[in-house]
Amino acid sequence: MRNDPSSTRPQADRRDAPAVPAGSGVSFIMPVLNEVDYLQDAVASTLAQEVDGPIELVIALAPSDDGTTELAHRLAAQDDRITVVDNPAADNPVGLNLAIRASQYPTIVRVDAHSELSPGYTMRAIETLDRTRAANVGGTMHAEGRTPFQRAVAAAYNSKIGLGGGAYHGSGEESEAESAYLGVMRRAAIEEVGLFDETLRRGSDWEMNLRLRQAGYRVMFDPKLSVAYWPRESWIQLYRQFLATGRWRGELVRRYGFRNSTRYFAPPALVVLLGAAALVASLRVGGVVRGALAAVLSLVFVPVALYALVIAGFSAVQSAASMRQKLWSLAVVPTMHVAWGAGFIVGVVRGARDTIDTSRVSR
Template sequence: MIISVGVVAYNEQNTLPKLFECIKAQTYPHDKMEIVLVDSMSKDDTKSLMEKFKKENKDFCNIQVLDNPQKKLAGGWNVILKNYHGDAVVRIDAHAEIPEDFVEKNVKVLESGEYVSGGLRPNIIDESTPWKETLLLAEQSMFGSSIAPYRRSEKKTYVKSVFHGAYKREVFDKVGFFNEQLGRTEDNEINYRIREAGYKICYSPDIVSYQHTRNSLKAMLKQKYGNGYWVALTLKACPKCLSVYHFVPLCFVLGIIGTSILAAFGFPILAYLMWGLYWLVAVGMSLLSVKGEKKTWCQLALPFLFFLLHISYGIGSFVGMIKLPFWKYKR
C-alpha cells in the first residue's frame, strides 16, 4: 500500500525539523511513502525547510512541496487531497510528533479492512519547566480539555473523530473535500460526512501520536477562544457534527451572567451554589491531575487555569452565537 503523509504548516520553522526527523525515522518502507508538504504562505523559513527536506531525502517514492494561498487549514488539506497519489493519506499536524511505527500501525489497521484509522493523542511540551508542565497537566485533564475518546481510551472501538487520521482514497473520493468556510471545526464536519457516507472511524490504542501543548497561557487561551468561537458558528453549517460537551463552557458563561444578575436583584443562592460546586470540582480535578506527579508551586495555579480555559472557550462561543445570525454561510 502506498501511503501519502500530508502536513500543512504556517510559520512552523521551530517545530518542522523535529517532525521531519520523525518522518524520516518511520519503519514503513520509504519507497511506499509519499510526503506532501503544504505551506500556507508562511512568513518565516517554513517553506525553505520543506524544500530542503525534499532535496535531501531521495528514498521516499515522492515528495511534493505545494502552496496554500488561502492560508486556512481546510484549504491546505484540500490542496493535499487534490494532489496526493497514494492508496491512503495520513493527516499529520505541523505542531506534532509521531513515533517511528506510526505509519506502519495505521497501514496494519487499514489493511485489516478498515477505511479510517487513528489512535491516542497525548500532549507533550517542547521543554520541561514547572510552568509548562503545569500547562500540560491542564491540557491533559478531562476537566481542562474534553472527553473525546482519542485523548485517553485504551480500547479499540469506533468513534466520531480521530486525531491524525489515516483515510483510504475511496473515502475522500466519495465524501469530497474539507469545508473551507470553517476555521477550526473542519475536521468535525468532514468526519460527520464520512460517518454519514457509511464509513466507520476505527480507533486503535496501538496507534499513538503527540500534539504539542501551547507554550504560554496566552497562546492556550487564544486557542480555546477560537475553538469556542468556531463551534458556535458551526451550528449554521453542520449542527449534527457537534456534541453536547462542546457547549458546556458556553453554558458556564451564561450561568455566570444569569446568577450574577439574580444576585444583583437580591437572589444570590444560585450564584453561591454554582461557584461552590465549580470550585469544588476544579480543586478535586487539580488534585487528581497532580497525583503521581512531582510537586511544584506552579501546580497551585491549576484550579485557576481550568477556570481561565473554560471562560475563554465559553466567551468565544458567546461571541460566535452573537455573530451566528449575521454569518453569511454558503451551503
C-alpha cells in the same frame, strides 16, 4: 467543494472502504504555519515511519515569518520524499486539500507540525484500516510540555477535566468514533465525499468524518495509536486558540445542530453560569435583591464553588508537577473552558464568519 451531507446515504447503510493492495504506498500530509521550533522533529518522526511500500511527505506551507519557510525548503532539498506546496490562504482545510491533491498514494496520513508520530504508528493504523475496512482511523493525542506553562496545558489536554473526555484525549477500547485525531485515511473514500470543507477554518476534520459516516463508512478509534502533541507556549496563544476553536464549533452547531456531541455544550453552560453568578453578586452588593429572593438567587454560587474546587483539586493531584505548573493549572483550565465557551456562544449566535486562529500568527 464538498458534498451536501443531506445528499449522502444514511448511517444505517454500512459500506467497507475500498481495499488497498499491500505495498501501495503512503502519503503523509502536513499543513504548516510558523512552526520553526517543531517542524524538524515532526518531519523526522514522519519519515522514520516504517511502511510496506514507498512514502512521501507533502508540506502545505502557509506564509510564515519565523523561519519556517526556509526550514521547510531546506528539508525538502535534503530528502526527495518531501514536497512543498504553497498555501497562500493559510487556512488549514485549504492546505490539507492542496497537499492531498499533490500526493499520489492510496493511503493518506495527516500529520500536524506540532505533533510527533510514535514508532509503528502508520503500520498499526494500516493494519486497523485493513482489518475493519474503515475509511479513517485515529488514535490518542498525548500532550507534552517543555515549560511549566506548557506542561500545565498538556496535563489539562490529557485529562477529562480539561477537554471533556473525547476519546482521542484518553485511552479505551477500539471502537467506532464520530471523528479521528489527525487520521489515517483511504484516499478513495475521502475523495468520494469531497475532501475537507474549505469554508470551515476549524472543525473541518469532524465535519468530513460526519460525511464519511453519512456515506456509510466507518471511522475508527484505535487506542494503540499514539501521537505526541505540543500545546501552545503562552497564555495569550492558548486563549486565542480556544476562542477561535469554540467559535467554529458554534458554527458547526449552526450547520448541524445536535449531531455535535452534547459534551460541546458544557463550556458555554459554564460561561452562562459564571455570568449569572456575576449578575447575582452585583445585585446583592447593590441591594437590589434582599431576603428570601437573594437567598434563592445565591444558589447559583454553589456550582461555581464546586467548579472552583474541581480546578483546585486537579491542580493539587498533579503530584509530580512543580509548583509553577500547579499554579498555571489554576489559570489554564478555566481559560480553556471560558474562552472556548464564549467563542461557542458567539459562533452559535453570529456564526464564525472570518474568524481565524491567531495563536500561531503572533508569536
